[in-house]
Amino acid sequence: MDGIPLSDYPRPQLVRNSYISLNGVWKCCITRHALEPGQNRHKVVSTIYEGDITVPYPPESKLSGVNHILMPDEAITYNRKFEIHKNFLNDITLLHFDAVDYICEIYLNGKIISSHEGGYLPLCIDVSDFIVEGVNKLDVIVTDPTDTACQPRGKQKLDHKGIFYTPISGIWQSVWLESVPKGYVKNIQIDTNIDEHTVTLKADTESNEFFASIINIDEVICQGMSDKGKKIIFKIEDMHLWSPEDPFLYSIEIKAGTDTVKSYFGMRKFSIVKDESGYSRLALNNDIYFHNGVLDQGYYHDGIYTPKSDEEMVKDIKLVKRLGFNMIRKHIKIEPLRWYYHCDRLGLLVWQDMVNGGGKYKFGTVAALPFAGIRLDDKNYRLFSREDEYYRKKFEEELPVCIKHLYNCVSICQWTLFNEGWGQFDSVRLTKLLRSFDLTRHIDSTSGWHEQDNDLSDFYSRHIYFTKIKFKKKTDKVIALTEFGGYAIMTEGHMYSKDKKFGYKIFKDKESLQNAYDKLYRKYIIGNIKRGLSACVYTQLSDVEEEINGFATYDREVFKFDMQRIKAVNNIINKMNMDARVKWKR
Structure with a gap:
């Protein structure tokens, strides 16, 4: 499908010989709306943009051709025509939207075929009664409250800065058709x-x-x-x-x-075993296996949430492999199924985060109190910005849908339920619920902090950026450093902003950056493996907007560290991993 963006078959885990991609150039119109006085309806106040958009890139991105942040009082209307030949049509025709953020109405040939709410999971519509042989017209209307509401949204923020980024809206994954027989x-x-x-x-x-x-x-x-x-x-x-x-x-x-x-x-098994010292250890295929990983936000400088091509995803995964890591933590985002397929076939374990929601986060809850070692009860919905019952139910309803969607991805070995208290609620109950959907993978219930009394998490999970890395608590859980590092350096000509920058520790030159990285791993990671550490996640794969703490720049054009020295450190960890397996088997 030359010229059609991201036209590779979008569902490698269930492939059928029937496929038409609807990616490519659509028409779109962005309008601002206002509620009519005394009426429960909106009227168009102004037209902000009218022209072409390249799907599936979000309108906020350069690759879309629009480059406009959709505001909560705006709507984007997509439309395109496509032709269907008689030999394509079978008994049932299905229209797929792999991800649309956030509320959408979909019309085919002038008739509404679906209303949908969600931002990260696929929508499949039976359009057999609406599609026709010949020319068809498809219209999609989308609105997105971003962080003015409490829906799952990840790190999207209208006032984006620091560790929160440019929001996306509308269609951001593939749109496609397949036609199937009855009993499919x-x-x-x-x-x-x-x-x-x-x-x-x-x-x-x-x-x-x-x-x-x-x-x-x-x-x-x-x-x-x-x-x-x-x-x-x-x-x-x-x-x-x-x-x-x-x-x-x-x-x-x-x-x-x-x-x-x-x-x-893939024939594989994820489990937890006790080593000869009594520490709980992660195991792969019944062998002790240290998870040596990298945090990945899944952001791209030109497509934001959506990579320019399939090759861009592969390039990131291969970089992680080439550096000697064996795991990637997919942070607060659900990727297209092809991303997981590439991890499956190339060999990279995946820790998959659920997408966070909730209201405006309270600094004391998500940062100040945890750094002081104070844990809060996540049944207190006010403290965790989770007062809205509708969106609590929405998060819970999407859990089984997400697990079912990703269940057959071989590389996914762990689910992260909540991260750093962002929109956290009822984590003990929800961990039990999540485990009922999947008994084959590990669960990190509260990554970073705010673990609950009598929690059911598999991990003693800690984020440590500003203090020495040590684990005082004796625990039967798997000890995991689920975020750390974040060492940063400015790279002239490859930064999102010349004036604004964020990193947990910023260095002036590459040599001091690499020396600090080596010390961090050799002293605190390698040293703690003998004291029970079973997994670590370094922040992060690439820069993201103002965050300049990636191995690579945001545009992936410059690798900022010494690759050979990183590989040398990882070779030591891999050797310890092998030695631990041999010793444990004895």
């Missing part, structure tokens, strides 16, 4: 059990049964027909395990009636 496969769930040498496949389909084959490279090694519960259990005797060092993926093909879909999986 709507969704699948794949569970692997390396202890039993089994793979369990479940399919959501209205067909009475389905057939599936597991393929090792080009060889079919298992086949089976579903039982009455729409499930197949396969036995794989000679397993090839998945790991960051050897990210081997099996292929799987599923047939339900006349529908055929393809997917993949």
Whole structure:
């Protein structure tokens, strides 16, 4: 699909031979609205922009061609025409919006087909009764309160500065069509059990049964027909395990009636074990495995939330791998499914954050009191800016949808429920709820601080930037330094702002920056591994706007550190990781 941005098949975890991308140039109009006196409706006050927009880049970005921040009293209306040929149409035609932020109404050929609220999860609409052979017209109207409401929004902020960034709105992931037969496969769930040498496949389909084959490279090694519960259990005797060092993926093909879909999986297991000193350790495939990671915000200088191309995502992942890290923490954002696919196939563990919401955060709650070692009860909704019951329910309703959406991503090994108290509430109850959706992955309930009494988190999770890294508390939980570092340096010609800059510690030259980094790891990370540290997450992969504490600049054009020295430190950690596995097995 030459010339169409981000036109690679958008759902690698469930591939079907029916696909039309609707990405590309659309028409759009941005208008300002006001509530009519005495009326429960809005009227257009002025037109701010009218012209082309390149989808799926958000209107705030350079790549969109618009470069306008959508305000809460504004609406953006998209429209485009597309042609459908008779040979594309099957029994059911589905229209996909992989992410639209935040409230949208969608019209096809003048008829409303969906109203949706959400910013990070996909929307799939059956348009069989509305789509026609020939020319069709699609209209999408979007509004976004950003941080004037309490919806999940991540680090988006209208008054953006420091660690909060330019907001995005509207369509920011792919828009596409597929047409399917009756009884098609709507969704699948794949569970692997390396202890039993089994793979369990479940399919959501209205067909009475389905057939599936597991393929090792080009060889079919298992086949089976579903039982009455729409499930197949396969036995794989000679397993090839998945790991960051050897990210081997099996292929799987599923047939339900006349529908055929393809997917993949990795044989892997995430667990927690005790070492010889009694510390709880993360384990991969029943071996102790230190998670040595990098924080990644998922921001791009020209597309904000949306990368220019598939290659931009791959470039970031390969950089993390090349530096010798084995994990990436996806911070307060849900990525397109292709990003997780690349982590699966290239071999990089993923810690996935839930997207935070809530009202305006109180400085005392999210910063001052935690630094003083004071924990607050997250049932106090006022202190955590969570008074709004509607948005608390909205967050809770989206939890199972998010887990289902990402469940088959091989590389995801951990869910982070709340970060630094931002919009935190009822974390003990919600951890229990989250675990009921997924028993295969770890949970960090309260990353950074504000852990609760009798909490159910797998981690003793700490963010340490301004003090010496040490862990006084004796705990049965996994000890994890879930944020640290943030060392910064200015890079002339590659900064978002010449005047405003943020970093947890700013250095004048590359040598002093690298020396401080080496000391930080050699003294405080390597030294604490023997004292129970099982994971660490360095801040961060790249600069983001005013934050200049990345390994790379915001435009990814300059790597600011000494790559060989970073690799040398990580080689020491990897050697300790291997030695710990050997010692533990004895």
